[in-house]
Amino acid sequence: MDCLRIAVVGLGKMGLLHASILNMMPSVEVIALCDKSSLLLKFVKKLFRRVQIVNEVDKLSDLDIDSVYVTTPIPTHFPVVSALYLKKVTRNLFVEKTLADSWDKAKELSELAENCGGINMVGYMKRFAVTFRMAKNLLNQGILGEITSFDACAYSSDFAEIKKSFKMSASRGGVLRDLGSHVIDLALYFFGDFEVSSATVESIGDGGCEDSAQFRVKKSGLDGRFNVSWRMDNYHMPHFGLEIRGDKGTISVDDDTVELKLDGKSKKWYRHDLNDTVNFLLGAPEYYREDEYFVNSVLTGNKTEPSFLTASKVDYIINQVQKKADVNG
């Protein structure tokens, strides 16, 4: 296979972003777009003049598709991904995070993917940011010695001015899935599996989803604390960061910088220092890297990370947080 024939299901901002980036790759042909909204499809038909536009996943079956990107709202991931596998549209799937809207469904999708084979991946793009990769490399070198604790945060001002959690925030899956999932995935990537020991969540109004959450996690010799909220002031751009402490020093990392403190000395790297370049820049360089990695994996048949199985662990942690928060009242 020299050139991948790709379809994108879901034409919100993430669908358009991935479709655009994929279209720039020489080894990819975006051949179909799929969305439920008839109004949106009428518009998109005139915008994308050389691409098949369909309103049902089933209609992708006849298009000889190599791979599908699923960028629909989180609660629809389960039915859409299941249908793509069961209708045998393709075995190579990329799903925007989170894999599903519950641990049960994420587990089921992982099993389905395992049975069907092919390449599967979930869009935890922070893994592809140069700063978080640098932090991962430093940790792999064991530079901090024994890791003892960490603090992770994910903040935005997306809903800072909204008095009630209205319907839209619920369809995004709440702040744990929307923002929190990124730092949960990073922590799993850095430290491996852990368990939630305590949690509190806050829901404003009657939307029913979390607007902020604080929780603690544990694994042998390691304590971690998470703080996530989309109701913060002055977080014009979403912020994701971790401070990691070991018995030899600390690493502070976010989207822009990595700072290493060892023996009273400090060294800081900016994105500028970390070869943060790609062939085409849209949104952030990590989106291009993530898509390029997935495409190459499908072309070569190499397994991807985070796979559905790896990513389902984020859904597991979110499930634990929700359960612990219920118990705690």
Added chain:
Amino acid sequence: MANERKRLLLVGDNPFHGISHLSQERARARSEKINFTEFAANLVMSSLENGADGFMFSVSETTLSILQTIRKKTGKKPLVLYAIVPYAYEYVRLATQLGTLGLAKKLGQKIAFTGNSRAIITGLKGVIKMDPEALMKTYLLYEISRIKSSAGKRMNIESLMLHEVVTDMALALNSDWLIKSFIDFLLGLKIKPGFETRNFAYLISKFKEWDIDLSRIVIAAPFNKVGFQMIPSKEECEKALSEVRESNIIAISILAAGYLNLLEAAEYVQTLSNLKGVAVGVSKEHHARETFTFLEERLK
């Protein structure tokens, strides 16, 4: 080699929106200070008094308020405007809250509320036929009317520029018809069409392929000593710049989001003979004075 030609110096607006590509922490610290229209307007005016020629800004409630304040303070002094639409952050935030269709409805309501009959009629036609070109024209008329009502007649919209996300998405999707329609529509309104991009080298090659007359448009793209956001590489962008005969290219991110100092930035810009000018954001009064005095001395 130093360039003898007079370069355009523009004040950028990133600090007024709390944006720093070097550090989010720094941006938040700034936004806590710079959330007063009066303060921001004074920074723009101070920059103008010290050598800046105009203001490059994303069209938002914040920048429109700044224009209103400048208008009241400067009276008859003309100001050259390079306006960027859409203000991506605001629209992404609304899309996040309301969904794509919810955002479209909200924007439709805003356009209807302006009472701009040309925009409303074009927009209705666009909705009925689901015509992207008509909808784009409606949106542009709406943004132009917002700028004009805030800026007044003494301020001149030199260029209306497409935000990098829209420009680069149109490039990626090979939407030459959209780019050409944007150019023709704005030229018809006697406003220079502009494009902000993070993919300068690719944009130049595509625009040449699409037979777009580069002398009739403005392009804003990152140019800095460390190659920050110069895609796919600093060398490719410099090569593309050297091959453009028309000098309508404005360098942005010359400080690489604060990674470089002003001297380093200016020395690099001086080596690029094809640049029309530069845009630089300022966040303090003394910063505005020093920056534009220095750039006027070095680049004009």
